[in-house]
Amino acid sequence: MNVRLGGDKPGPYEKVDAMNGGKNEEYDTRKILEQMREEYWRGLSEAEVEEAKDLLQLVTVSLGGELFGIPAIQAKEILKTPELIRVPRTPSIVLGIFNLRGKITSVVDVRPILGLKQLEMGNRSRTVIVQAGPLTTGVVVENVREITQVPRGKIIPVARAIANKEYLTGQANLDGEIMVLLEMGKILSAKEFSTNA
Amino acid sequence: MPDVKKSDLEVISQVRVLLLAACFSVTFVVVVVCVFLLREYLLELPAKLQRVVIIGQVIASVTATLQIIYNERLLRPIVKYLAPQEIFNLRKGAIILFAQKFVLYMIIYFVLMLFGISDVSFISYLILTITVALLAAGMMILMLKGTSEVKVKTQPLADAVLKLPMKSALISLLLWLFAGFAVGLFFYYWAGMNSLRSSAFAVLLICAGIIAFPVQYYLFKRVMEPLHQRLIERGIRPSEAIFKVHYRYKFMVGMISTVFFAVSFLGMLSVMKAYKIMRDQSGHLIHIALEELEKNPGDINIQLNETAQEIGAIPFIIASGSTSAPGVPGKYEQLIEIVATGDTKKIRKAEGDNLVLWKNKPGDGTRFGMIYPFERFMPYLTQVRNNAISFGVLTIIFAVVLAMMTSRDISIPLSAIRQRIKEFGAGGGEWEDDRFLDDESADLAAGFRAMTKEINRQLERSKMLMENINLTVQHLSSSAGEMEAIAKDQAEGSAQQAAAIQEAQTTAAEIAASSRHIAESTLTVDSVASETQTSCASSANLIKTAVQGMDEVKETVSKVAHSMLDLGNRSQRIGSAIDIIQEISEQTNLLSLNASIEASGAGEEGRRFWVVAREIRRLAEVTVEATRQIRQLVSEIQRSTTGAIMQVEESTKAAEKWAGQVARIGEAFQHIESLVESATRAIREIKTNTRQQTTACEQMAEVVAEVKEVADRVVISSRETELSMADLTDLTRNLRDLVITEEKQN
Numbered sequence A: 001m002n003v004r005l006g007g008d009k010p011g012p013y014e015k016v017d018a019m020n021g022g023k024n025e026e027y028d029t030r031k032i033l034e035q036m037r038e039e040y041w042r043g044l045s046e047a048e049v050e051e052a053k054d055l056l057q058l059v060t061v062s063l064g065g066e067l068f069g070i071p072a073i074q075a076k077e078i079l080k081t082p083e084l085i086r087v088p089r090t091p092s093i094v095l096g097i098f099n100l101r102g103k104i105t106s107v108v109d110v111r112p113i114l115g116l117k118q119l120e121m122g123n124r125s126r127t128v129i130v131q132a133g134p135l136t137t138g139v140v141v142e143n144v145r146e147i148t149q150v151p152r153g154k155i156i157p158v159a160r161a162i163a164n165k166e167y168l169t170g171q172a173n174l175d176g177e178i179m180v181l182l183e184m185g186k187i188l189s190a191k192e193f194s195t196n197a
Numbered sequence B: 001m002p003d004v005k006k007s008d009l010e011v012i013s014q015v016r017v018l019l020l021a022a023c024f025s026v027t028f029v030v031v032v033v034c035v036f037l038l039r040e041y042l043l044e045l046p047a048k049l050q051r052v053v054i055i056g057q058v059i060a061s062v063t064a065t066l067q068i069i070y071n072e073r074l075l076r077p078i079v080k081y082l083a084p085q086e087i088f089n090l091r092k093g094a095i096i097l098f099a100q101k102f103v104l105y106m107i108i109y110f111v112l113m114l115f116g117i118s119d120v121s122f123i124s125y126l127i128l129t130i131t132v133a134l135l136a137a138g139m140m141i142l143m144l145k146g147t148s149e150v151k152v153k154t155q156p157l158a159d160a161v162l163k164l165p166m167k168s169a170l171i172s173l174l175l176w177l178f179a180g181f182a183v184g185l186f187f188y189y190w191a192g193m194n195s196l197r198s199s200a201f202a203v204l205l206i207c208a209g210i211i212a213f214p215v216q217y218y219l220f221k222r223v224m225e226p227l228h229q230r231l232i233e234r235g236i237r238p239s240e241a242i243f244k245v246h247y248r249y250k251f252m253v254g255m256i257s258t259v260f261f262a263v264s265f266l267g268m269l270s271v272m273k274a275y276k277i278m279r280d281q282s283g284h285l286i287h288i289a290l291e292e293l294e295k296n297p298g299d300i301n302i303q304l305n306e307t308a309q310e311i312g313a314i315p316f317i318i319a320s321g322s323t324s325a326p327g328v329p330g331k332y333e334q335l336i337e338i339v340a341t342g343d344t345k346k347i348r349k350a351e352g353d354n355l356v357l358w359k360n361k362p363g364d365g366t367r368f369g370m371i372y373p374f375e376r377f378m379p380y381l382t383q384v385r386n387n388a389i390s391f392g393v394l395t396i397i398f399a400v401v402l403a404m405m406t407s408r409d410i411s412i413p414l415s416a417i418r419q420r421i422k423e424f425g426a427g428g429g430e431w432e433d434d435r436f437l438d439d440e441s442a443d444l445a446a447g448f449r450a451m452t453k454e455i456n457r458q459l460e461r462s463k464m465l466m467e468n469i470n471l472t473v474q475h476l477s478s479s480a481g482e483m484e485a486i487a488k489d490q491a492e493g494s495a496q497q498a499a500a501i502q503e504a505q506t507t508a509a510e511i512a513a514s515s516r517h518i519a520e521s522t523l524t525v526d527s528v529a530s531e532t533q534t535s536c537a538s539s540a541n542l543i544k545t546a547v548q549g550m551d552e553v554k555e556t557v558s559k560v561a562h563s564m565l566d567l568g569n570r571s572q573r574i575g576s577a578i579d580i581i582q583e584i585s586e587q588t589n590l591l592s593l594n595a596s597i598e599a600s601g602a603g604e605e606g607r608r609f610w611v612v613a614r615e616i617r618r619l620a621e622v623t624v625e626a627t628r629q630i631r632q633l634v635s636e637i638q639r640s641t642t643g644a645i646m647q648v649e650e651s652t653k654a655a656e657k658w659a660g661q662v663a664r665i666g667e668a669f670q671h672i673e674s675l676v677e678s679a680t681r682a683i684r685e686i687k688t689n690t691r692q693q694t695t696a697c698e699q700m701a702e703v704v705a706e707v708k709e710v711a712d713r714v715v716i717s718s719r720e721t722e723l724s725m726a727d728l729t730d731l732t733r734n735l736r737d738l739v740i741t742e743e744k745q746n
Helices: A012-017 A029-049 A184-188 B006-037 B039-044 B046-082 B090-114 B122-149 B158-189 B195-233 B247-295 B300-311 B330-341 B344-351 B374-427 B440-602 B606-745
Strands: A055-063 A066-071 A075-080 A094-100 A103-108 A126-132 A135-141 A143-151 A168-174 A177-182 B314-318 B355-360 B367-372
Touching: A029 B606, A055 A126, A055 A135, A055 A177, A055 B440, A066 A143, A075 B440, A094 A135, A126 A143, A126 A184, A135 A184, A143 A168, A143 B440, A143 B606, B046 B090, B046 B122, B046 B158, B090 B122, B158 B195, B247 B300, B247 B355, B247 B367, B247 B374, B300 B314, B300 B367, B314 B330, B330 B344, B330 B355, B330 B367, B344 B355, B374 B440, B440 B606
Parallel strands: A066 A177, A103 A135
Antiparallel strands: A055 A066, A055 A143, A075 A126, A094 A103, A126 A135, A168 A177, B314 B367, B355 B367
């Protein structure tokens, strides 16, 4: 008698294809680690021939399902969203405060400011400590992709319609995706943050 | 039969005993008296008188015997009537009588011995005793044999009982008279007793008899009277008790007596003849002697005397011229004188019974001769002659009486019967119950009576038969008319019947055909059912194996589930391990990010660091990806496991359900099987029924065909019946006429 366990789902062995670049191979840890090692040394070697260009380093995050970029100058730190203590009589976008190495730091959610969908913060959500001006605030993001270098020439003006255009400084095509640059300074000093609003 | 009271039989046995005792004692008394009276004689002339005594008591005992026997004959019918089961043992009775006689005689012998008589030899006496006793016993048997088939009329014997004493007493008297007479005669003639003594004896016995008569009568009557009373009480009406003596016995008794007397007579005659011969012989001898003497006269005196002495005659010599002879007894003197004359006629006249023979002496003129004194024998001769005469007379009397009685016994009943037959032949009627002496003639009468009864009965029956015939004939004539009508209807009806039968026949054939169809279809159904049954059975087997397999599967599956669970647990642990790795990788990623950020802040110098950070990030990403994949794998495994477990559970459930289902299927199959079985049975029944039905239908068809045949025949026969009915009516008319004429004749 033949009973198929697991129904019609593909076997576990087939998922390895994505990592191996389309090769339908068995799950070989040693091979994968070797690949990783090679890539690492390649990357290192690549880094030496690279020139200093007019690159803008951005932290690519996803907010509201869309890709945004935070300039690396402004981004100081990325960490997992800690336990936030909600402060009463603060706007809802201020999610709370926490202790960052002895310093009380607040964490905000900027999505309403930007008019973005407030998607649920999964376990990939991070808090990006942004220093814009005198303020250091944590901005909660759904996902931190990577830190990329984008040439300045690639940045084009924002095509999308948004309330405050000053929040968005531009957009760039990043491997097919539109990434919008954020002006954290402006954003953080939005009136939504004031307590009297 | 009325209930026999013991007392009645006791009465009768009393009577018997009494009679026996009486006879015994009387005989004894007679003997003793005889001896007493004759004691002188016993001493004087012992031999002769012994015999006298013996013979005397023989006669007495004979009479006593006869008495006993006759009384027994009187009593026997009563006894037989009262107690038919009580069989008088004739043999026993005879033996008793024999013994009694024997004993009696022995006693007498010893009595004689007492009186000093020793002359009679014991042996001869014994022989005599036995002879007499046997005679007595024989007589008893003879006389009572005739009464063995006693038929007492069912009409009562109370009267017979009353008459018995008289009868018995009369008989006893007669016997005593006879005894006395016989004894007297005997003593006088044979014993030579003087007439006085012998008549004294006779008278004695007669007196004894006369005395005995009333005594016996009253004794007997006293005993019988209560019996008579009792019988009357029982409602028995008086009538005659007749007992039957066969002719032959009567005849035999008569014959024997006649023969006895005849023999005695002949004996006497022979005795007389003997005397005569003796006389002739002596005469002849005298004659020869005289002739001798005549021829040789010698000393006539001496020779004559010698010869005369020899012969026993009386010699005489008459001298010539004298008229007397010397030496002759006086009574013959006259005779001598006549002899002297020489006149033969005169001599013959004068000689009387004596025999006188003489011769003349030649030359002398003397007459010499002998007188044979026959007259001395004369008394004897006369006695014998008298006896002979008496015996002869008795013989004649007996014979005549016997003949008369016998002929009377035969002729009277026969003539009566003839008369009755004539009367019956003339006009029929009942045969009256005549009183015949209950012997063979009575049998004949009874036979005729029965015959007449039978004839009458037959006549009655035939009369009834005639009446019945008449009635029947009347019925017949009426029925014949009815039957004619019925026959006509029948003829009409049978035609209709034939048509109906035709229909019935076709219907029967159809039914038979349909039954056959049913039978065929049931056959197929039956085969199908049996197939189903077999397949059900095999399916049941398969199901059983399936259920077993199910159970195995369940086991296997549960084992699998267990291993799955284990796997799930392990994968969970892997998951938790992976969580740690992921955590690490994430932290690494974060670190790399932060490092990148710091590197970007560092400017140019931070470029290498930035690369490193980038690589770290990449590594972290790869790790993350790997862990993600691993996690995905694990979760997939888990999912699969869970899914598998669930599947297993489901499949277990399913298997159980399956098993349940299979069991239910099994049950269903069994149910089906049973249904199929019952169906098969039903089918078989149907089959048999249809078969039966078919056969029944076929039979019915046959029967119907037969009925049709019969119906056709009935049609024919009913026509014939019509015709014969008409004939019958004519016949009955004729018969009725015949019967009427017959009745008119009667």
